[in-house]
Amino acid sequence: MERKIQSSLNKVSFVSITIATLIAFSLFLQTPKTSIPPSTPQKPRLRFPNSTCDSTPRHYLPLSKKNARLWSSKSWMTQVSSFTEFFTQLYQMRLLKKHSKVLCVSAGAGHEVMALSKMGLENVIGVELIESLPLVSRANPHNLPFFDGAFDVAFSGHLVEALYPMRYAGEMERTVRKGGLCVVVVDECSEEEVKEIARLFRKSWLLGSSNVTLNGRRVTTIIMRHKASD
Numbered sequence: 001m002e003r004k005i006q007s008s009l010n011k012v013s014f015v016s017i018t019i020a021t022l023i024a025f026s027l028f029l030q031t032p033k034t035s036i037p038p039s040t041p042q043k044p045r046l047r048f049p050n051s052t053c054d055s056t057p058r059h060y061l062p063l064s065k066k067n068a069r070l071w072s073s074k075s076w077m078t079q080v081s082s083f084t085e086f087f088t089q090l091y092q093m094r095l096l097k098k099h100s101k102v103l104c105v106s107a108g109a110g111h112e113v114m115a116l117s118k119m120g121l122e123n124v125i126g127v128e129l130i131e132s133l134p135l136v137s138r139a140n141p142h143n144l145p146f147f148d149g150a151f152d153v154a155f156s157g158h159l160v161e162a163l164y165p166m167r168y169a170g171e172m173e174r175t176v177r178k179g180g181l182c183v184v185v186v187d188e189c190s191e192e193e194v195k196e197i198a199r200l201f202r203k204s205w206l207l208g209s210s211n212v213t214l215n216g217r218r219v220t221t222i223i224m225r226h227k228a229s230d
């Protein structure tokens, strides 16, 4: 007797579970009546960087306009003409020529690149960790993306600020052809310090140094020539 009751109870609960499932399923299939008609205009989506590492440049001004503004500023023109004066001395010493391939390492916004280009040099490349197109491309000075011996002259005004000066100097030297020049500018320093800096360039010999004024600063220019044989 008890068994019969038990089995009929089981049947009842099975039936009720089935009904409940069917109801839930039909509710699920019904499209809600409150859905927004597809014609409702959507709020314009704001564009945020995908992550904090998203370094895609966001130009608020077209690059050409931005550059036109920068290049016509007084400070820009003063610095470019100071570099022009500086490189003209190298030109007169016949260390730079019209056809020289020149690499400017840590070229910042590209003052020296513009100075050299205005002097009529056609093969000038500027690199910096942060690019400033069209004058300066992005490259790590400690790991330059150029072949060995690709340039006649490598120039830098930022060797002493480098994280690894020896590696930095080594990269300048590597990209310069045998017989080519590495030219660095540092705050005015003694002959002893000049020799110390020149020692960072292990495959070159010290051609000379001189004290000059560049961008209103007293600096020492150090010129090294890549040894013709290693």
Ligand SMILES: *[C@@H]1O[C@H](CO)[C@@H](O)[C@H](O)[C@H]1NC(C)=O
Binding pocket: 050, 054, 056
């Ligand atoms: C950011 O994400 C969107 C969509 O996921 C994608 O289309 C876009 O290319 C991404 N942008 C960058 C800079 O990764």
Ligand SMILES: *[C@@H]1O[C@H](CO)[C@@H](O)[C@H](O)[C@H]1NC(C)=O
Binding pocket: 188, 189, 190, 191, 209, 210, 211, 220
């Ligand atoms: C440059 O100036 C420094 C300090 O004023 C001096 O010690 C050094 O001899 C000068 N170098 C040259 C090449 O004249």
